[in-house]
Amino acid sequence: MGRIVAGIGSSHVPAAGAAFDQGKQNAPEWKPLFDGYRPAMDWLRDAHVDVAIFIYNDHGSEFFFDKYPTFAMGVAESYAPADEGWGPRPLDPVPGDPGFSWHVAESLIRESEFDMTVCQELSVDHGLLMPLPLLWSHQPQWDIRVVPVAVNVVQHPLPTARRLWKLGQALRKAVESYPRDIRVAVLGTGGLSHQLHGERFGFRNEEWDRSFMERIVSRPEELVDLTHHDYMVQGGAEAVEMIMWLGMRGAMSPEVRLVHQNYYAPMLTGMGLLLLEDTASS
């Protein structure tokens, strides 16, 4: 059967993707970020993860407001890097897993009553692509398959923090009902504190970020109870996307082992990384 072996929370900052492509891994302004991912990449290699379920959001790359899905997921053979306005990143399309993805869609929609929009063509932007090559090798080819799960955290009304938590629980059920042996990591991307619009542009809150990273490990229910307004006040309006980390945590065993974490806040965004081991599978 399918097993969840790891949960990962990660920021998804586009500037870091550009820095990666420009080979700035050791530049002083970026080194604290990229170095922070290395222990996670090493641990994940040893954990032999087959598929990564990415709970992330699109940023005006694939989805427009003519039809804006609250929850969408990919069931494609592969996912091309999106053109976000500056040309697509120089990365190969990321392999998918149609068989597993359709199983997840069946389980989410029929068993758990999550009405997903199911996508056979989906380009992916920095919401998925920024952390991906920092966690799994992309050369000579991608060392991972992905299932993108896109969440509307852009156009209010948004799904609640609790709804993301329940989505995580439903994903666990889907993974564990898969008949084939498959090792799965679940990721929630986004945040941490940042505000990108209005006079409050540039708002950040390191204390809140660190408290969030601590509580999501041991007391996640406190974060599930918070409203979007709470997230926006504490972390900035765009930090509301932190609720996607709760999707990851909801998919994990109640007790988890903290494997690795990193935090770096040089510019606009508190950039967090959290790697958790599922204790039900160890």
Added chain:
Amino acid sequence: MSESRQDSGTIEGTYVFDGAQSSKGYRLNKFFFSLNRAENRAAYKEDPEALMERFGLSEWEKRKLREKDWLALAREGGANIYFMYKMGSVTGDSLQHIGAAFRGETLEEFLSTRKVKGAR
């Protein structure tokens, strides 16, 4: 706890992108979204007025874009930042340029509030 409707007036300097904003900004955001395509970026660089016209922007929207009045576009125009910042690919304005303008600062003034100015 159930989610109540967000009141965009309750966080200072913040314009929550809700239904009203999204309806108001629909054409503007569609125009920004078009910049995901290389041919539209080239078309804008060739003749910005023609591309704005093609997307049916109002006189107010066109004027605010010409003036780079990012704050008015977000606050009154319903522009979403994830869409609007794609303008940088054709005007050269970075997110930090746009952000400094939101705050009524120069780029240098804004960057002086950051820990690591090069991380962008």
